[in-house]
Amino acid sequence: MDTIVCVKHVPETAEAEIAVDSSGKGIKTEDLVFDINEWDDYAIEEAVLMKEKLGGSVTVITMGPEDADKTLRKCLAKGADKAIRLTDKAFERSDAYATAKILHKAIKDLPFNLILTGTQASDDGYAQVGVILAELLGIPHATMVKKIESKEEFVRVNRELEGGLEQVMEVKLPAMLAVQTGINEPRYVSIMGIRKAREKELKVLGLGDLGLKEEEVGESGSWITMEEMFIPPVEKEAEILTGGPDEIAAKIVETLKARGLV
């Protein structure tokens, strides 16, 4: 099984204090820690698990700045064989469609049976790139995949639906699967492992290498334009509890009881 995994280097925002930058269309990232997008971590793990079981190769690919090499090296340390970074000033501000076009150019001539992506990226949450990429490549796709069983000509996948439902379907290969978190347990990669992965191939390609024109990518090649990004104001109903942990816990219990929730 030859697999290509599309990954994204994203800022971790769960614990951080977020501020919108001066453009009003992004966030200040200077003090943020970047790492592989959580969903993509499951995707690369799934690809490596399949390689360990069935043989074949894993190629990891990202579109992003030079700093995204950290995520690529991590994937190489996890077991990917080679990495490709797509970097060009012209790629900036690409929407999901433009991003998929760029990935498509890089992937279309590579040999593969399967493309894996995360279901969505934690920064923009579009959940579109994988699906558009599959359309551009003319291959079938499945999203929110939480189990993959590999057969000769197809994969049997379980899709996670709402309400605890799961859907099982067969998808003809080659195919694109967007992986859901929880499909596996991503392995830890040691610092030594990441250092050793420096010996593996990491190719950097730009606009010209991919045979793309400036107007096909970035803002001009996008169908969606970002208007504004903002932090919603705190609603009146929001109440911030203060005090020590015991005090806060008691107040929470009180509130839940008062509203008949427990």
Place this chain on the structure above:
Amino acid sequence: MTNEEFAAIKKLNFNMCMQCGECTGSCPISPKSQLNPRRHMLETAYLVSPLTMRPPLKIYERNEIWDCTTCSTCSYLCPREVKPLDIIIGLRGLLVEQGRIPSTLGDALEGVYKYGNPWGLSRSKRSDWAQDLKVKYVSEGEKADLLYFVGCAASYDSRAQEVARAIVKNFNALDIDFSILGNKETCCGNEIYSLGEKGLFEELVQKNLDLLDRYGVQKIVTTSPHCFHAFKNRYGRELPVKHYTQYFANLIDEGKLKLSGKIEKAVTYQDPCFLGKHNDIYDEPRKIIESIPSVRFVELSRSRKRSVCCEGGGGRMWHDIPGERLAEGRIREALDVGAEIIVVACPFCLLTFDDAIKTTGNEEKIQVKDIMELVAEAL
């Protein structure tokens, strides 16, 4: 197994092991876990000896390797000075390189790599505990004669932060000039080393040494015996580090610290493994406790070298195992000797005992306090 891994294991001094079983017999974890240092020694020997016909040890099937608290009882009791603890850390290292590590421990390592603390909390919140206190932060061009190294637990855990606050209060009460690194402080790496993540540990050593050099640090005092141990024994460079118990005991000797406030309670003391068994520091904490007027000091039945681990070391703060916690047994021992306060000198002991007092339902009978909290009360 790669040649490098083979070489790494070969370096460990297991050939002296005579399989007496003292290590397993004394291991406080082995009664509730598959952890068996003697067997791990034997299997590791099989792993590297070309003469044995046994199949190679499948260490990845040995999940119990992660149950070890690195208390070092096995190592100091070993009659052949083999140090089974080093073998366990070595085996952990092999597993880490294969990515085979319980997910919560992997998260702790990632947290240290990305945020400088094993809880993965934001670096910008590291010194929030000190906001309303009189502290000096290190600054470029100014030498930090005395650095107070707070450590991750005392920086982020709300209970352990009280110890950091008590230390600052005590320094200030005694007019001692000190600085802290603030949000620049990063994990000392002691638990990282214990978890076998050598690459990450090396990075932390480099980061911390750079910080100490940049701010011209002359002396270091730590909250945690774990940080103290790392700086003293694992940094490959002689560092002027003291645990706070040593620093404050010395102030008593010099007549600079006189405690006058009365604490009319029966007090016992838990020897932290990384102060006691690892570094032979037993008298200094007792000197401080006993210098508090009217304290009735009682020893636990198993104390000093025979003290029992609280189960917070070796990464176990982030990896729980089934069975009664050692700290729960220790609380019962403390009640048996009539103690009303169990005093600790380590943030991990503080947190494990804080939990154990609650889980054993003894909140009315006994409290856990850090020595620095007692001193702050008695000053």
